[in-house]
Amino acid sequence: MQHLLSVENLKIHFPVHGGVFKRQIGAVRAVDDVSLTIAPGETLGLVGESGCGKSTLGKAIVRLYQPNAGRISFQGEDITKASQSKIRPLRREMQMIFQDPSESLNARHSVRSILEEPFLIHGIGTKEERNIWVAELLDRVGLPSSSVDKYSFEFSGGQRQRIGIARAIALKPKLIVCDEPVSALDVSVQSQVLNLMLELQQEMGLAYLFIAHDLAVVKHISDRVAVMYLGKIVELADADSLYRNPRHAYTKALLSAIPVADPAAKKERILLEGDVPSPINPPRGSAFGHRMKHPLYEQTIDKELPLTEIATGHFVAADPCCLSAEDYALVS
Amino acid sequence: MSEILLEVRKLITAFDTDNGLLRAVDQVSFDVAKGKTLGIVGESGCGKSVTAMSLVKLLPQPAGRILEGEVLFKGKDLVATSPEDMRKIRGNEIGVIFQEPMTALNPCHRIGKQLSECFLLHKGLNKKEAWEASIEMLKLVRIPAPEQRIGDYPHQLSGGMRQRIVIALALACRPDLIIADEPTTALDVTVQAQILDLIKEQQQKLGTSMILITHDLGVIAETCDEVVVMYGGRVVERAPVLEIFHNPRHAYTKGLLASMPHMDTPRKTMLPVIPGMVASLQNFVYGCRFCQRMKREGSMLRERPIYKEISPLHWVEACPHCTEGI
Numbered sequence: 001m002q003h004l005l006s007v008e009n010l011k012i013h014f015p016v017h018g019g020v021f022k023r024q025i026g027a028v029r030a031v032d033d034v035s036l037t038i039a040p041g042e043t044l045g046l047v048g049e050s051g052c053g054k055s056t057l058g059k060a061i062v063r064l065y066q067p068n069a070g071r072i073s074f075q076g077e078d079i080t081k082a083s084q085s086k087i088r089p090l091r092r093e094m095q096m097i098f099q100d101p102s103e104s105l106n107a108r109h110s111v112r113s114i115l116e117e118p119f120l121i122h123g124i125g126t127k128e129e130r131n132i133w134v135a136e137l138l139d140r141v142g143l144p145s146s147s148v149d150k151y152s153f154e155f156s157g158g159q160r161q162r163i164g165i166a167r168a169i170a171l172k173p174k175l176i177v178c179d180e181p182v183s184a185l186d187v188s189v190q191s192q193v194l195n196l197m198l199e200l201q202q203e204m205g206l207a208y209l210f211i212a213h214d215l216a217v218v219k220h221i222s223d224r225v226a227v228m229y230l231g232k233i234v235e236l237a238d239a240d241s242l243y244r245n246p247r248h249a250y251t252k253a254l255l256s257a258i259p260v261a262d263p264a265a266k267k268e269r270i271l272l273e274g275d276v277p278s279p280i281n282p283p284r285g286s287a288f289g290h291r292m293k294h295p296l297y298e299q300t301i302d303k304e305l306p307l308t309e310i311a312t313g314h315f316v317a318a319d320p321c322c323l324s325a326e327d328y329a330l331v332s
Numbered sequence: 333m334s335e336i337l338l339e340v341r342k343l344i345t346a347f348d349t350d351n352g353l354l355r356a357v358d359q360v361s362f363d364v365a366k367g368k369t370l371g372i373v374g375e376s377g378c379g380k381s382v383t384a385m386s387l388v389k390l391l392p393q394p395a396g397r398i399l400e401g402e403v404l405f406k407g408k409d410l411v412a413t414s415p416e417d418m419r420k421i422r423g424n425e426i427g428v429i430f431q432e433p434m435t436a437l438n439p440c441h442r443i444g445k446q447l448s449e450c451f452l453l454h455k456g457l458n459k460k461e462a463w464e465a466s467i468e469m470l471k472l473v474r475i476p477a478p479e480q481r482i483g484d485y486p487h488q489l490s491g492g493m494r495q496r497i498v499i500a501l502a503l504a505c506r507p508d509l510i511i512a513d514e515p516t517t518a519l520d521v522t523v524q525a526q527i528l529d530l531i532k533e534q535q536q537k538l539g540t541s542m543i544l545i546t547h548d549l550g551v552i553a554e555t556c557d558e559v560v561v562m563y564g565g566r567v568v569e570r571a572p573v574l575e576i577f578h579n580p581r582h583a584y585t586k587g588l589l590a591s592m593p594h595m596d597t598p599r600k601t602m603l604p605v606i607p608g609m610v611a612s613l614q615n616f617v618y619g620c621r622f623c624q625r626m627k628r629e630g631s632m633l634r635e636r637p638i639y640k641e642i643s644p645l646h647w648v649e650a651c652p653h654c655t656e657g658i
Contacts, residue, residue, distance in 0.1 A: 043600075049520040050491075156609050157376075186375035186610075187547060191591035191603040198600060213520060220593035221600065239599055257525035259550030261592060263573045271529065272522045 004207050005038040010070035012060050029279050030056040032231035043208040045222030049276050053231040054211045058177045062096050063087050095168035099180035101160035105152040112148040118170040137166040158189035177209045215258050219243050227251045230287040237314040249322040250288045289321025296320045337541045338364040343401035345386045351614045356382040358565040369542040371556035377610050379565040380545045384511050389418050424454040427502030431514040433494035437486040443497050444482035450504040469500040492523035510542045561585045564621035571646040583654040584622045620651040
C-alpha cells in the first residue's frame with residue numbers, strides 16, 4: 001500500500017536558554033523518535049495527555065516546525081528539508097484545522113475573504129469563479145449563503161469551526177491535520193461537526209491526522225490510533241483492537257480514566273499517581289515505568305524501547321515495565 | 333429521604349445589558365440533600381454557572397442581580413443576607429472550587445499564605461496554628477512533600493497540583509456545601525480521575541454536600557446522586573442519576589445523551605445530533621425554548637411549559653413536543 005504520509009524517526013527539540021548569557025542549557029524533547037504512516041483516506045487518531053508532544057508532531061507534519069532529525073515524506077517525496085517555495089504548492093495538499101476557531105480566523109476579515117484567500121495565494125480562478133467556489137464551500141459545510149459578508153465573531157463556536165473546515169477543504173487537500181478540532185465545542189455541536197468531518201472524508205477521500213485528548217471521540221472517528229507519552233508513541237493499533245485489547249500499561253490507565261456515561265456501569269479504575277515528567281529532563285529509562293516506580297525500571301535505563309509488532313497491525317513499545325510478562329516475551 | 337441542606341426556589345438572576353434586563357437564570361428550583369452530590373449539566377450559556385454564582389452571591393457587579401426567589405441554606409435565606417454576613421458564610425460554610433486553578437489562586441502569594449488565610453479569617457487561629465493546619469490540608473489532598481510545597485507560588489505547580497490546592501482551599505474550613513464549577517474541565521483525563529476520586533473521598537469522609545457543574549455527562553454519571561439538566565436558563569429535567577440516564581423524558585436530555593460518542597458506538601457512523609444551536613439570551617422566547625431550537629414555529633407552546641413532578645423525584649418541563657406522553 002502506498003502511504004500518503006510517512007514519518008520516520010522524527011525528533012523535534014526546542015532549545016532552553018538560561019544563565020546570565022542566555023546560553024542553551026538544555027532542550028525540550030517535544031517529539032522524540034516518532035514514526036508513523038497515514039494511508040490515503042485514512043484517519044489516524046493521536047491521543048495523549050497535555051504536553052506529550054501531539055500538537056508539536058501535527059505542526060511539524062505540515063512543516064510549521066522544523067524537525068531536528070528524521071524524515072517526513074508526503075506522497076513519496078521527502079519534504080523534511082523542502083524550502084518555503086517548495087512547501088507552498090504542498091500546502092494545497094496538506095491543510096490544518098485548529099482547536100480554537102476564534103483565534104485561528106482573522107476577526108478583521110469577512111468570511112468571503114477568509115475562504116477566498118487560499119485561491120488567491122495559489123492564484124486559482126477568476127473573481128467570478130472564486131465567488132462560486134466560496135458559495136459552494138459554505139453550502140458544503142452547512143452555513144447559509146448569507147454569511148459570506150459576515151465576520152467570524154458574528155458566529156457561534158460551532159459555526160466558526162465550520163468556517164475553519166471550509167477553509168481547510170477549499171483547495172481539495174489530501175491530508176488534514178486536525179488539532180483538537182472539537183474540544184472547544186459543546187456536546188451537541190461537537191457531534192454535528194464530527195458528522196460533517198466524516199461526510200467530507202467519504203466524499204473527498206480525505207485523510208485525517210486527528211489529534212485529541214477525548215478518547216471516545218478519537219475512537220469514533222479513527223481507523224487507527226496512536227498513543228503518545230512524553231514525546232514517544234507507546235502503542236499504535238487498529239482503533240477497535242486498541243480499545244478492546246490495550247497492551248501498554250499507559251493505554252490501559254488512560255482508557256480506564258475515561259468517565260463512562262452510565263451510572264450503573266461498574267469499572268475498575270487504574271489510578272495514576274503523579275504527573276507527566278518534564279520533557280526537559282526525561283527519565284533515562286521507560287518514562288511511564290518511572291512514573292509508576294516500577295521494579296523493572298532499572299533494566300530500561302539507557303535502553304532502546306522500540307515499537308514492535310505484537311499482533312497483526314498492533315504495535316507496542318517493548319518495555320518490560322509496561323507490558324505483561326507474556327506480552328513482553330512476544331516482543332523482546 | 334435525607335435531610336435537605338440547600339433549597340433553591342424559583343431563583344431568577346438577571347443582567348443589566350444594553351439590550352435591557354436579561355434573565356440568565358429563569359425560575360430555577362432544586363434541593364441539595366446532606367452528604368449528597370447534585371450535578372448541574374448543560375451547554376455553554378444555559379445558565380449553570382450563573383446559578384451557582386447566584387447561590388454564593390458572586391455575580392459580576394454591578395450588572396448581575398437576583399430578581400426573585402429564595403436560596404435557603406440551613407433554613408436561612410441567602411438572597412436576603414447582607415454582603416458582610418455572606419463573607420462569613422463563603423469559604424467557611426460554603427466552599428467554592430472554580431474552573432481555572434490558575435486564576436482562582438493569587439499568583440503573588442505563597443500557597444501557604446493563601447491557605448492560612450481561611451483559618452485566620454474564619455477559625456480565629458493564630459499564624460503558627462494556621463500554617464500547621466495548612467500543611468495538614470496539603471496532606472489531605474495528597475500533595476507530596478507538603479512542608480516544602482507550602483512555600484511555593486502557584487506558578488511552580490502543575491495544573492493538577494494547583495487544582496488540588498484549590499480543593500484544599502474549598503475544604504479548609506470543613507464547609508457543609510461545596511460548589512464545584514467545572515472542577516476538572518481544564519485537566520487531562522488521568523488527572524481528572526485523580527481529582528474526582530479525591531473530591532469524592534473527602535466528601536464521604538467529611539459528609540459534605542456538593543453541587544457539581546459540568547458539561548461532561550460521564551463525570552455526572554460517576555459522581556452525582558441527582559442531576560439537574562438546564563437549557564436556556566431553565567431546568568428542563570431533574571431526577572436521580574439512574575433515572576436521568578436510563579429513563580430520560582425531555583427531548584433535550586435524550587438528545588444530549590445520544591449525541592455523545594460512546595466507547596461502544598460503531599466507529600465512523602453518523603452520530604445523532606440536536607439540530608440548530610442555542611439561541612442567544614436576548615432572543616429567547618417565553619414559551620418552550622427547546623421547541624425554539626427545533627424550529628417548531630407553528631405548533632410551538634406559547635405559554636411557559638409547566639415544571640412538574642411526573643414520578644417521585646423526577647421533574648420535567650412539560651411541553652407537548654419535548655416530553656411526549658406527559
